Amino acid sequence: MRHAKSDRIALSVLGWTVALVMFFPIFWMVLTGFKTEAEAVATPPSLIFTPTLDNYADVQNRADYLKFAFNSVFVSLGSTLLALAFAIPASYAMAFFPTWRTKNTLVWMLSTKMLPPVGVLVPIYLLFRDTGLLDTRIGLTLVYGLINLPIVVWMLYTFFKEVPRDILEAARVDGARPADEIRHLLVPLSLPGIASTALLAIILSWNEAFWSLNLTASKAAPLTAFIASFSSPQGLFWAKLSAASTLAVAPILIFGWMSQRQLVRGLTFGAVK
Amino acid sequence: MATVVLKQVRKSFGELEIIKGVDLEVRDHEFVVFVGPSGCGKSTLLRLIAGLEDITSGELSIDGRVVNDVPPAQRGIAMVFQSYALYPHMTVAENMAFGLKLAREDRATIRQKVAEAARILQLEPLLERKPKELSGGQRQRVAIGRAIVRKPKVFLFDEPLSNLDAALRVQMRIEIARLHHELDATMIYVTHDQVEAMTLADKIVVLNAGRVEQVGSPLELYHHPQNLFVAGFIGSPKMNFLATRVTAVEAGRAHVALPGGGSVAVPVRAEGLAADAAVTLGVRPEHLVAGPADGTVPARVFVVERLGGGTYVYARTEGEAMIVVEVDGDSPVQVGDRIDIGVPAEACHLFDADGNALPRNRRHPLAQPDRTHASTAP
Numbered sequence: 001m002r003h004a005k006s007d008r009i010a011l012s013v014l015g016w017t018v019a020l021v022m023f024f025p026i027f028w029m030v031l032t033g034f035k036t037e038a039e040a041v042a043t044p045p046s047l048i049f050t051p052t053l054d055n056y057a058d059v060q061n062r063a064d065y066l067k068f069a070f071n072s073v074f075v076s077l078g079s080t081l082l083a084l085a086f087a088i089p090a091s092y093a094m095a096f097f098p099t100w101r102t103k104n105t106l107v108w109m110l111s112t113k114m115l116p117p118v119g120v121l122v123p124i125y126l127l128f129r130d131t132g133l134l135d136t137r138i139g140l141t142l143v144y145g146l147i148n149l150p151i152v153v154w155m156l157y158t159f160f161k162e163v164p165r166d167i168l169e170a171a172r173v174d175g176a177r178p179a180d181e182i183r184h185l186l187v188p189l190s191l192p193g194i195a196s197t198a199l200l201a202i203i204l205s206w207n208e209a210f211w212s213l214n215l216t217a218s219k220a221a222p223l224t225a226f227i228a229s230f231s232s233p234q235g236l237f238w239a240k241l242s243a244a245s246t247l248a249v250a251p252i253l254i255f256g257w258m259s260q261r262q263l264v265r266g267l268t269f270g271a272v273k
Numbered sequence: 274m275a276t277v278v279l280k281q282v283r284k285s286f287g288e289l290e291i292i293k294g295v296d297l298e299v300r301d302h303e304f305v306v307f308v309g310p311s312g313c314g315k316s317t318l319l320r321l322i323a324g325l326e327d328i329t330s331g332e333l334s335i336d337g338r339v340v341n342d343v344p345p346a347q348r349g350i351a352m353v354f355q356s357y358a359l360y361p362h363m364t365v366a367e368n369m370a371f372g373l374k375l376a377r378e379d380r381a382t383i384r385q386k387v388a389e390a391a392r393i394l395q396l397e398p399l400l401e402r403k404p405k406e407l408s409g410g411q412r413q414r415v416a417i418g419r420a421i422v423r424k425p426k427v428f429l430f431d432e433p434l435s436n437l438d439a440a441l442r443v444q445m446r447i448e449i450a451r452l453h454h455e456l457d458a459t460m461i462y463v464t465h466d467q468v469e470a471m472t473l474a475d476k477i478v479v480l481n482a483g484r485v486e487q488v489g490s491p492l493e494l495y496h497h498p499q500n501l502f503v504a505g506f507i508g509s510p511k512m513n514f515l516a517t518r519v520t521a522v523e524a525g526r527a528h529v530a531l532p533g534g535g536s537v538a539v540p541v542r543a544e545g546l547a548a549d550a551a552v553t554l555g556v557r558p559e560h561l562v563a564g565p566a567d568g569t570v571p572a573r574v575f576v577v578e579r580l581g582g583g584t585y586v587y588a589r590t591e592g593e594a595m596i597v598v599e600v601d602g603d604s605p606v607q608v609g610d611r612i613d614i615g616v617p618a619e620a621c622h623l624f625d626a627d628g629n630a631l632p633r634n635r636r637h638p639l640a641q642p643d644r645t646h647a648s649t650a651p
Contacts, residue, residue: 169325170358174372174423175346184371188362 026249033243040239055243063226065247072222072251074137075212076205079144080198083152086145088194091156092182096165106157109150117147117210128215135217143215144205151204152197155266159193160186196266199259206252223248274301274336275349275426275459277322282331284314284321291317293483294331299427299461299476304453307463308470309480309506315463316431318480322461323352323429336426346372351420355432357412359404365415366391366400369422390421393455394448410441414448421456430462434469446472467507471495479503489640496637501628504555510585512622513561513596515554522546525634527623529554531616532590537568539621541631555622558585558597563604566615572596574610588612 032040034051059065094102124143125134133139167189168181176184187194209224216225227248230241256263277299284292291314299305307315320326322333324345333341340348360368366387373383391397394414404412413433420428430449434442450473453460464470470477471491479486479494479502487494487503498504504512520536521528527543529552530536539554546552563586572588579602586598586606598614600606623631 164356164358166354166356166358167360170352170354170419171360171371172325173323173345173350173352174419175375180375185360 026253029242029249030246031242032239033246035239035242037237037239040242055239056247058240059230059244059247063229063244065226068221068223068226068248069251071137071140071216071220072206072224072248075140075144075220075222076202078137078141079148079205080152080201082141082145083148083201084194084198087149087152087156088182088187091153091160092178092186094153095157095160095163096168106154109153113147113150121214124211125214134215135220137220140212140215140220140222143211144208147208147211148201148204152201155197155200156190156194159190159197162193163189192262193266195259196262199256199263200266203252203256203263276301276334276336277427277459277461278332278334279322280332280334282318282321282333283329284317284326285329290329291483292321295483295485297478297485297488299459302457302459304460304462304473304475305478306470306474306476307461307478307480308465308467309486311465312482313480314483315465315480319352319429319431319461319463322427323350324348325352346375349426350429351423351425351427352429352431353413353416353420353433355435357404357416357436359412359415359419361404364401364403365396365407365418368404368415369419372419372423386422386424387418390418393421393452394418409437410445413437413445417449417452426459428456428458428460430460432464433462434464434466442469449473467509471507477507479506481506492637493640496640497630497633498555498622499630501553501555501624501630504622504624504630508557510558510597510599512555512557514624515556515590515594515596517552517554519543519546519548519550519552522548527552527631529623531568531570532592532594533569533571535569537616537618537621539623539631540618540634541623542634543623543631546625546631551626553624553628555624556616556620559599560617560620561596561598562615562617563598563600563606563612564615565613567618568616570596570614570616572612572614574606574608574612577606577608586612588614 031047033055034053035046035049036052036054039046039049094106128134128139133142163186168176168185171181171185206222207224209228212222212224213228216222227241227245230237230244277297279295279297282292282295282297283290295318307318309315317326321328322335324340324343328341332339335348335350345352360371363371369387369390370383373386378386387400388397391400394417396411396414396418399407399411399415404415407415416433433449434445437445446469449462453473462469462473474491476488477491477494478488481502487499489497491507494503494507498507501514505514515532517529517531519527520530522543523538524544525540525542526538527541527546528536528538531554537554570590572590574586574588576587578585578587582602584600584602584604584606586600586604588596588598590596596614598612606612619635622633625631
């Protein structure tokens, strides 16, 4: 399609405007992290100021950033691997051996995501308390794995359906058992799809702020709890909170930036054929 | 020995019965073709033999061993799919070696077997390429190579030439025939193209709606079809069918009325046929002649197809039935001409009201009940 030059300029301006509006909160947060507390709450807010690293020093003194970061990494990666371990065989079965129940199962799985987590907070908390899973990385990994499982299953299901069935049948005639089919054919052929699914699951786990705050205290707390600990009811805290948030968000922002092509492909895959 | 025997094999998908009790025997070294219209169950039957679908009831034996519950890889079969089904992320050599790798054969054996298959199919220069770098014909040969490497007892082909253009199809047909001679293997081949069936097969199995209509050599099916379906399916253009009545019955002869007032005496065993019975007369376009013969049908030409080597003339009889005649390539026939179509009695087929053929008196010399295949194996 050929747009008139004025149309293209208008679209560019619109695109940039939307991008700037969406990016602005993050930009402001990073900026605030380098201000003093007084500057942070000053009105009108200033764009030009003398940056200071005091906030970052305070944050590192008050809490051990690396411990929280490690927990985030552990739980995000662990839950993603857990979800993949269950979802790959499940999606394989549903994509290549569907029964009349398959569609219902898939829809039901998705429906569990519609439930507000707070509705099951008390039962899960009690379960975790009684099984000793409270404030453990394993417990959080388990919860995140289960939360993300419907999305991972759905995405893998759509990617697996793209693999032609007779390639797997040819493998079966060649002597492949289901495990061989998955290992030698399905996974290599849908690797981009699996990668984008995994990336999405990692990001969702990293950002998850409900269960991480309610099920962890000190040992297993990820970066979401780290940020929350800086919002105090008394005193000035915006600058330190911004610094802490920047530290918490930076890893996943960089990670997402590096893998953006994969992410976009994975998310738009089903939409454009 | 590589024989395949089916006994009352049935296959249902839920309530729907696709294969309705098939009995069949494939002999060692035989090239058997399953042919039939779309939806007749020929691919399903092949997949049952391969083990990609479960048999609902009945017995399937390969080499004397009942294999109903044996997985595909242990049945001694290899399959070539219509879409080739090559592994896209592996090279040609890896594609062919995959089955051997799964069977944990050692590298030297694998390399030797792949090299031999590559030699037979002239794939040596292509071994390091990926499937997407190959043409359709080359991909088909890789698919066949993958099958050869397994040294199966029975080769199964599922419409392997359907995805190729016409010229390539003819070329690959010759390749497959050559392969059959070189490997001397039992081959079961599925196609909807009756030309492929006629040219490749030792034995053709005509299927219709899950049932076997007739089994026989190509020429036996051509000269002695047992019912209307087989008669209309084999031969291109289709056999002409004229609905008509018996006018008189003799021993060894049935006189039937022709459109336009004539009649012809068809040499069939006519005992049991009532005078004035409703029958269908069948004559192939290539057996009709331009000009009077034993029986004559006046008709008016409405389409002329000139192929150069021959001409197909489509005409309408006085009863508005369509009749097709093959005449000489240089024939001066034009659309709108009134012609006399000659019906030689010897070329006629007669079918009763149920569609079954009445046995012809004389068996065609080339139409032996089963073409004996001389095996070159020791």
